[in-house]
Amino acid sequence: MGTRHPNPKSAKIHRTYSVEEIGRLFRVHKNTVRAWFRQGLKAIDGKRPTMARGDAIREFLSERRAQAKRPSGSGRIYCLPCRTPQVPALKMAECIVTSDTTGFLQGICPDCGRMIYRRVNPQKIGTVRGDLDVTFTQLGPRIVDTTEPSVNCDSGQGDQQ
Ligand SMILES: [Zn+2]
Structure with missing residues (x-):
């Protein structure tokens, strides 16, 4: 099911994800994922192409959700x-x-x-x-x-x- 609010728990904590994989996981466009990195999603240092750990993705998305609730x-x-x-x-x-x-x-x-x-x-x-x-x-x-x-x-x- 495509949801407008990605569920942070879809990301597995100990996995690492590429931009494409994150996009597929949360059903969002690659550009959206790139925007997440610009907005503070922590990338793994020195990795090319950009990768993120599952726990960093969870943290980032949970934080975003919390902010959305506090207009x-x-x-x-x-x-x-x-x-x-x-x-x-x-x-x-x-x-x-x-x-x-x-x-x-x-x-x-x-x-x-x-x-x-x-x-x-x-x-x-x-x-x-x-x-x-x-x-x-x-x-x-x-x-x-x-x-x-x-x-x-x-x-x-x-x-x-
Ligand atoms: Zn100040």
Whole structure:
């Protein structure tokens, strides 16, 4: 039976598999298997063509399944330098609200100390906040208003004509 979610247990732990064999085993295209290697499936060092051990395949596919169940990694923000979704330091994040439906969540990466961000819809914050302690900051039209005083001197001259 062709399944969209390959069963990790189809791979025998102590066997080694070529790209073609993995494709046949899980009924996926060779290119899909190559993508799995790029996404982190561990290849056996120094083997040409690329081979993988059954236990590595199992591990990779199980991990993928687990990630699919946690949509968009709630409570995490992707850190570019660390190349991994991180739980912000102290599980604290700030939601900067730029409009009713746009904003971003920012926190501090616990590993490298950099600021990390992700775009969010403030109305749907419940689906991404996980168990983070989120504070909200509204960036509103008020910021636009503060530019007015400096404009006055110039416009005064214009009025005299
Ligand atoms: Zn980091």
